[in-house]
Amino acid sequence: MSKLPGILETALDPKARDWLATAGAELEEKPELLPRLFPQLPRRLGRAPIGEGRLVEGDCQIDLAPWRACDAGALQLLTKAPGSDRLDLYRHGDMEECSMVLRSMAMLPLDVNSAALLGEIQRSNTGSHFEAGALDSNLVIRALEDPNCAFTQAEFDRFMVKLAFSDLALDRVFSAERGASADLSRMLQDLASEREAAGRRIWADTARMIAHAPIAGSLARILGGLEHGDERIRRAAIQGLKVINRPELNIFVRERLAHEAHSGLRALLATLIDPS
Amino acid sequence: MPIFEPHIHMFSRVTDDYERMAEAGIRAVLEPAFWLGQSRTSIGSFIDYFDTLIGWERFRAQQFGIHHFCTMALNPREANDDRVNDAVMEVLPRYLEKDSVLGVGEIGLDDQTAKEEKYFIAQAELARSHDLPLLVHTPHRDKKRGFQRCIDILKDLNFPMQRVLLDHGNEETILITRELGCYSGFSIYPNTKMDPDRMVRILKEHGLERMIINSAADWGISDPLLVPKTTALMRENGFSEAQIDQLVWENPIGFFEQGGRLERKDLEQPARIDRRETFTGNSVLRGQEP
Ligand SMILES: [Zn+2]
Numbered sequence: 001m002s003k004l005p006g007i008l009e010t011a012l013d014p015k016a017r018d019w020l021a022t023a024g025a026e027l028e029e030k031p032e033l034l035p036r037l038f039p040q041l042p043r044r045l046g047r048a049p050i051g052e053g054r055l056v057e058g059d060c061q062i063d064l065a066p067w068r069a070c071d072a073g074a075l076q077l078l079t080k081a082p083g084s085d086r087l088d089l090y091r092h093g094d095m096e097e098c099s100m101v102l103r104s105m106a107m108l109p110l111d112v113n114s115a116a117l118l119g120e121i122q123r124s125n126t127g128s129h130f131e132a133g134a135l136d137s138n139l140v141i142r143a144l145e146d147p148n149c150a151f152t153q154a155e156f157d158r159f160m161v162k163l164a165f166s167d168l169a170l171d172r173v174f175s176a177e178r179g180a181s182a183d184l185s186r187m188l189q190d191l192a193s194e195r196e197a198a199g200r201r202i203w204a205d206t207a208r209m210i211a212h213a214p215i216a217g218s219l220a221r222i223l224g225g226l227e228h229g230d231e232r233i234r235r236a237a238i239q240g241l242k243v244i245n246r247p248e249l250n251i252f253v254r255e256r257l258a259h260e261a262h263s264g265l266r267a268l269l270a271t272l273i274d275p276s
Numbered sequence: 277m278p279i280f281e282p283h284i285h286m287f288s289r290v291t292d293d294y295e296r297m298a299e300a301g302i303r304a305v306l307e308p309a310f311w312l313g314q315s316r317t318s319i320g321s322f323i324d325y326f327d328t329l330i331g332w333e334r335f336r337a338q339q340f341g342i343h344h345f346c347t348m349a350l351n352p353r354e355a356n357d358d359r360v361n362d363a364v365m366e367v368l369p370r371y372l373e374k375d376s377v378l379g380v381g382e383i384g385l386d387d388q389t390a391k392e393e394k395y396f397i398a399q400a401e402l403a404r405s406h407d408l409p410l411l412v413h414t415p416h417r418d419k420k421r422g423f424q425r426c427i428d429i430l431k432d433l434n435f436p437m438q439r440v441l442l443d444h445g446n447e448e449t450i451l452i453t454r455e456l457g458c459y460s461g462f463s464i465y466p467n468t469k470m471d472p473d474r475m476v477r478i479l480k481e482h483g484l485e486r487m488i489i490n491s492a493a494d495w496g497i498s499d500p501l502l503v504p505k506t507t508a509l510m511r512e513n514g515f516s517e518a519q520i521d522q523l524v525w526e527n528p529i530g531f532f533e534q535g536g537r538l539e540r541k542d543l544e545q546p547a548r549i550d551r552r553e554t555f556t557g558n559s560v561l562r563g564q565e566p
Contacts, residue, residue, distance in 0.1 A: 039373045043537060092323065094330040094374050126335075 002057055004107065007064075008072040011050040019044045020073055024080045031081035038077065038089055041070040042096045061174050062106045063136040071132075074100035075107050087113040090120060095128070102133030114143055115150035122159055130166070134159065138174035145178070157184040160209065164191055170205035177243075180212030189217055204232035211240030219244065226256045231265065238268045277521055278303035278543070281503050282528040283382075283411075283443060283463065283490035285310055286333055286344070287325075293493075293500045294340035300504040304343040304543055306532065307333065308382040308411055311353045313495055319363035326367070330374045341546030345538070347381035347411050348372055355395035356387070365398060372406040378532040379403070381411025382443065385422045388415060393429065400433050408535040409439040411461075416444065416469070423449045427456065439534055441488060446470055450482055459531050463492035464502040472506040476513050484522050488531065 009017065023037045023044075050072055052065040078084060078101075090101045102121060105114065118140070121133040134140055140159060143151035156179045163173060170176055188210055192202040207222045214222075222244065225237025234256075241249060250273055257269045279302045286294070286307050297305075307329060316322060329346040337344035348371045350364040371377060380403035385392050403410045412430075415422035423442065430440055442453055443461035446469075453460045462478065464470050475489060491502040499505070507520050532538050 035370045036373045039375060043375055092327055092370070094376060095335065096375060 002107070003055065004057075004072050005076060007051050008069060008076065011048065011069050011072075012045060016045045016069070020076065023077060027077060027080040031084060034077065034081045034084050035089065035092070038074065038100070039094060039097055041073045041077070041100060045069040045073040057107065059138075059142055060107050061138040063172075066131070066136055067103065070096065071100050071103045075104040078104050078108060085113065086111070087116050087120075090117060095126070098126075098129050099132040102129060105133060106137035106139045110143060110146050110149045115155075118143055118151050118155065118159070122155065122162060127166070130162070134163070135168065135172040136174075140173050141175045141178055153179070153181055154183070157181055157187060160184055161187045161191065164188055164203035164206065164209075167201075167203060170208055177209065177212045180209060182213050182215050185210040185213045185215045185218055189215070189221060192221065201230070202233070204230065205236050207233070207236040207240035208243075211243040214244065223249065223252055226252055231262055234260075234262075234265055235268065238265065238272065242272060277301060277507075277517060277525070279503055279507070279524045280528040280543075281305045281490060281500075282441075282488055282532070283308060283461065283492050284500060285492075285494040286337060287312075287328065288495035289493060289500060291336075291340070294337060294342060297500055298340045298342055298546070300501050302342060302500075302504065303546055304345065305337060306378065306528070307344065307346045308413075309346065309348045309351065310382060310494070311351045315354060315357055316360055319360055319367065322360060322364050323367060326371050330371070330376055334376055338547040343543055343547045345376050345378045345532070347379040348374075348377050349381050349383045349399055349411075350395055351382060352384050352386040352392045352396070352413060355392050356389055361391070361395060365395070368399075368402060369406070372402060372408060375537060377408070378535050378538055379409045379411050379441075380406070381441075382413035383410065384413035384443075385415050385426060386413070388418065388422050388425060393425075396426075396429055397433065400430065400435055403439075404435065406535075409441065409531060410435065411441050412443060414442055414444050414449070419444075419446070420448055420452075423452055427452065438486075441531055443488075443490070444492070447474070447478060450478060454482060457486075459486045459488055459527070461488045461490060463490055464506055465492070466497060466499045466502070472502065472509045475506050476509050479510065479515070479523070480513070484519055484527070486527065486531075487523060488527050489523060 012020065026033055027037065047068045047070055049065065050067055050069055055062050055064050078086070086101050090098050093101065102117065105117060117133065121130055124130065140156065143149045144153065144156045160176065188203070188206050192206050195202045207225045210218045211222055222237050222240040225233050228234050228237065241253065253269055253272045257266060260266045260269060281302050284305050284307060286305060309326065309329060312325070326348060334344040348368060350361060355361050372380065380399050383396050383399045385396065400410060412426055414426055426442060437457040441459040441461050444463045445453060445460050450460055462470055462475055464472055464475055479487065489503055489506055491498060491500050493500040503524055507524055510520055529538060529540060533540070
């Protein structure tokens, strides 16, 4: 049993609750009504947040913080009309409908349209849609690891490059490191040098991601990160070194530890030298 | 003072217009679905256009701080075209539930044919079942008769007049609509159809109640700043700020909020501006730094 309906229930006023119950009952009778009910969700249930914290149900993991009443309502309506065409709802939906379809995916089983929808997000540059569909859940890695889902490694790689390009935090794609690949590392390293050549900031999590599938140049980039002026890049370098796990490199770790000013990073460095 | 421009076809305007409109105080626009200058040959073109009105165009407006709303309908010209008319009627119920769709329109009469009347009636019924007000385009040719015909149809249907906006009015039609209880729309053009001078004279004579002015700007010779230009002329002619506010803010909002989807508080601030955000791969800025 999912906890979300209960969480939503307490967040709604009686009028909104009634509307949702009626809409759900109508859908069980006539699932074809979904395209007409779906756009009403924001004005019927509102856009207020419904909670926070990590929610794990079956294979699905989400961060509840970005979920709004209308998103949880959308999930509920989609559950009442299980065969519904989510791709159609996205393609002919307004800005809010697109967000609601995409966010709901994180709590639904993958279906024939999941890969196509992930493709839509990949081609869309609407920040709020990328966020709703790709971030704060394990949807993307779930799609990659499901052999029945047509979402390929090449698509995952391009997805991660887009994340890097948009300077979004790696942690927001849950378990993304499980999808690391040599080709992704190459693209991330190319992006980093392109940015550096232009005098721009690189994606802070570069070292962390490439450490999971190192290629030529990865190690030097990670080690260089230890001495970087940007605290986020140093953190990623330390985390990357931990993944690489080569004790002979601890000489650089000790050097940095001797003059690292940030206490949190000092503690992190220390765990590399003494893993206990 | 903010302005609600209640009839403009931004689909056919460029970004400079949005910029100048925002500078002139236009905070919200309503874009009625209309004829695109040439006939569409299939329903797909309508669907793409409707998707643009609720998606891209809305997003484009927001980047200039302007709230964007629309009305949806089968326009009177293409009501005559059997390649598309019934198919558009089939998809409309879905689009009429979208949040930014504040009415059914523009429906109406153009050449005043039997088919135009058939789809006029069917769409008035749609407005009723979706609880939306009705934006009615009145013909430019044989106007007086067409105006009267629109009114007769609505009376036959028993459609509530306070939920009807009869647009493209003039000195003669106001005599017909004044007593009806409907809203009277006036499209101000940079030519002889209706100019700011004549508009101010009409307002002096007939007052401001249920009066609405717009530029109806599209791909023809038109000027998206004619509403602010008219308010400037009103000021010169002694209208107070409160009166101007009633005409270009309270009246259009009062009309369109009857559908229950327009929230006044959402209009208190300009639309969110984030020029870094782009839509389906298209950036208005095309790679420039915001
Ligand atoms: Zn028009």
